[in-house]
Amino acid sequence: MTTPATSPPPSKRGLFIALDGPDGGGKTTQAARLVEWLRGRGRDVVACRDPGGTPLGDRLRFLLLERSAWSIGLRAEMLLYMASRAQLVDEVVRPALAAGRDVVSDRYLLANVVYQGHAGGLPLEEVWGVGRAATGELMPDLTLVIDVPPEVASARVARPRDRIEDRPLEYRRRVREGFLLALETYPSPIVLIDGSVDRDTVAAQLQNEVQRALGIGPRP
Amino acid sequence: MTTPATSPPPSKRGLFIALDGPDGGGKTTQAARLVEWLRGRGRDVVACRDPGGTPLGDRLRFLLLERSAWSIGLRAEMLLYMASRAQLVDEVVRPALAAGRDVVSDRYLLANVVYQGHAGGLPLEEVWGVGRAATGELMPDLTLVIDVPPEVASARVARPRDRIEDRPLEYRRRVREGFLLALETYPSPIVLIDGSVDRDTVAAQLQNEVQRALGIGPRP
Numbered sequence: 001m002t003t004p005a006t007s008p009p010p011s012k013r014g015l016f017i018a019l020d021g022p023d024g025g026g027k028t029t030q031a032a033r034l035v036e037w038l039r040g041r042g043r044d045v046v047a048c049r050d051p052g053g054t055p056l057g058d059r060l061r062f063l064l065l066e067r068s069a070w071s072i073g074l075r076a077e078m079l080l081y082m083a084s085r086a087q088l089v090d091e092v093v094r095p096a097l098a099a100g101r102d103v104v105s106d107r108y109l110l111a112n113v114v115y116q117g118h119a120g121g122l123p124l125e126e127v128w129g130v131g132r133a134a135t136g137e138l139m140p141d142l143t144l145v146i147d148v149p150p151e152v153a154s155a156r157v158a159r160p161r162d163r164i165e166d167r168p169l170e171y172r173r174r175v176r177e178g179f180l181l182a183l184e185t186y187p188s189p190i191v192l193i194d195g196s197v198d199r200d201t202v203a204a205q206l207q208n209e210v211q212r213a214l215g216i217g218p219r220p
Numbered sequence: 221m222t223t224p225a226t227s228p229p230p231s232k233r234g235l236f237i238a239l240d241g242p243d244g245g246g247k248t249t250q251a252a253r254l255v256e257w258l259r260g261r262g263r264d265v266v267a268c269r270d271p272g273g274t275p276l277g278d279r280l281r282f283l284l285l286e287r288s289a290w291s292i293g294l295r296a297e298m299l300l301y302m303a304s305r306a307q308l309v310d311e312v313v314r315p316a317l318a319a320g321r322d323v324v325s326d327r328y329l330l331a332n333v334v335y336q337g338h339a340g341g342l343p344l345e346e347v348w349g350v351g352r353a354a355t356g357e358l359m360p361d362l363t364l365v366i367d368v369p370p371e372v373a374s375a376r377v378a379r380p381r382d383r384i385e386d387r388p389l390e391y392r393r394r395v396r397e398g399f400l401l402a403l404e405t406y407p408s409p410i411v412l413i414d415g416s417v418d419r420d421t422v423a424a425q426l427q428n429e430v431q432r433a434l435g436i437g438p439r440p
Binding site: 073148 | 222274275276279289290291292295296298299300302303304306307309310311341346347349350352353354356380
């Protein structure tokens with residue numbers, strides 16, 4: 001596990017935490033548990049998901065994940081995720097952080113770098129360039145990557161699968177590789193969590209990392 | 221009028237012509253007339269519009285131009301146009317050009333640079349960076365900008381107006397400025413057409429410029 005080289009952000013601004021990783025790692029469940037845990041520590045937390053989280057974003061999420069009659073190329077796919085994220089940042093994340101609230105997001109920019117860049121084949125520099133324009137360079141204070149081997153993930157992903165989950169095992173192997181590679185290249189603090197163990201242990205790992213990295217003390 | 225510093229593209233590939241300019245200049249009508257004129261010269265032409273032109277793009281066009289209940293920030297707006305364009309390039313423009321067909325597009329990348337960049341305030345370098353990623357650097361062989369003063373344009377735009385047309389006169393003034401500025405900065409050939417005269421004269425100007433710039437000879 002990597003120790004992020006970060007100091008806690010100024011106390012007036014909220015903390016921005018993103019969960020990411022291959023499908024089937026239990027991100028959504030763990031994001032909800034982390035939000036509850038933070039609230040139990042007296043923190044004011046906004047939970048969101050990316051793509052989605054706004055009326056525009058929810059429409060784009062539907063366009064992206066439904067197995068639809070219309071085709072979506074790799075560049076259009078990446079740009080739709082980015083459009084949803086741009087709206088999420090403007091409408092939800094920045095206002096919440098500015099008001100001193102924490103934000104826990106189920107995925108963020110890292111997913112595009114990995115899925116459309118590393119696994120899909122778009123030049124990483126292009127994805128990063130678009131990402132900077134979409135977010136106005138707002139990066140999480142901490143990104144937690146819940147890692148699971150593709151075989152474990154595959155067995156866990158619910159059916160019917162969405163358009164992305166339905167891609168072949170080879171694609172999902174490259175996705176995992178991309179997340180592992182990001183540990184060395186991601187420009188903001190990132191920590192790997194073992195998602196192959198039981199849910200309570202995963203939740204405890206997440207809480208420890210958040211506590212350690214962001215300087216959140218014990219329950220008040 | 222600027223003479224584009226271009227030589228005709230290799231004869232096997234089709235010609236890519238974009239029409240652009242402020243709303244109310246008659247672009248859509250003129251694009252249709254130009255397509256007919258080119259076909260009358262024996263050219264095989266695909267007509268498209270941007271945003272739109274694909275099943276995904278038409279859905280995005282609706283999201284962008286309807287005066288809707290959900291809000292769309294400037295960054296999300298720019299990225300949605302780019303997503304529609306990326307799909308148009310992949311699904312329509314590149315295959316047509318590769319098959320030796322011409323493409324006439326009602327708007328293209330220049331519109332984003334002007335509307336969201338120059339008029340909207342997004343950094344131009346960001347819009348260009350995203351544009352390169354969206355199009356894979358495919359630029360028109362010729363962009364024809366039909367120019368009209370905002371007051372003339374304003375009187376011409378049909379009611380009810382869409383979400384973009386409904387913006388204040390000051391915004392539309394900056395849009396026009398942006399198109400005029402592009403004559404000096406656009407990285408591919410661009411020609412200004414006076415759109416304030418009657419339709420037949422505008423059509424004749426467009427035909428002359430296409431003939432001159434792209435080396436299309438008289439009717440076979």
